[in-house]
Amino acid sequence: MIKTRFLSNLLLSLIWIAITGTFSFENFLFGFVLSFFLLWLTATNRRENKYFNRVPKLFAFVFFFLYELIKANIEVAYDVVTPRHFMKPGIVKIPLDAKTDLEITLLANLISLTPGTLSLDVSDDKKVLYVHGMYVNDKAEFIANIKNGFEKRLLDILR
Incomplete structure (x- = not known):
């Protein structure tokens, strides 16, 4: 459908x-x-049709990703330009x-794709993703940002 x-x-x-006539x-x-x-x-049953739910979520996800991309670029660029480095690198599970x-x-x-973060590995049982972050001031906050940001929005679109 x-x-x-x-x-x-x-x-x-x-x-x-x-x-x-305008291409x-x-x-x-x-x-x-x-x-x-x-x-x-014209749809008769909008609530059961997943298409009408996924397309707006997909557009919202694109804007969310662009926002995160711009924010991370500014953060990394600022850290590169300033004499004092604010990064606190770490690997997070x-x-x-x-x-x-x-x-x-x-x-x-x-x-x-987001500057300042890099996916390193997935556990053998596929339950854990290891990520290197340049700015890991608080591990719980770092995990929450990925879980409530990228993962939640991505799963809303795919499921």
Whole structure:
């Protein structure tokens, strides 16, 4: 059901582009949002359809990741430019709620894409992710930021 809704959304977006005659990313994005809204209006059972729940969460996740990426870049750049270093590096053991290989891989890659953090290893039983952080002032807070940030939002989209 999710695939059909997504394909319908894409098809309606392409029809919008063809009708308007403007082939740009902004026009495609507007057509995608417009067709999503139209599909949402015409859906009979919105609550049971996962597509209408996942797409807004996906957009919110993209903005959350961009925010975290910019924040981490500023923090690392500030530390590099200033004469006094504020980093307190450490390796942290993060318990995982992610179960599948896809969930764990995506989480580890998102963590590694953010400056100042690097995924090192996953335990053999796939219950723990080892992460190196440049700014580990409080381990519990560091773990909570990853669990309540990246992992929670990622699992909301994938499950």
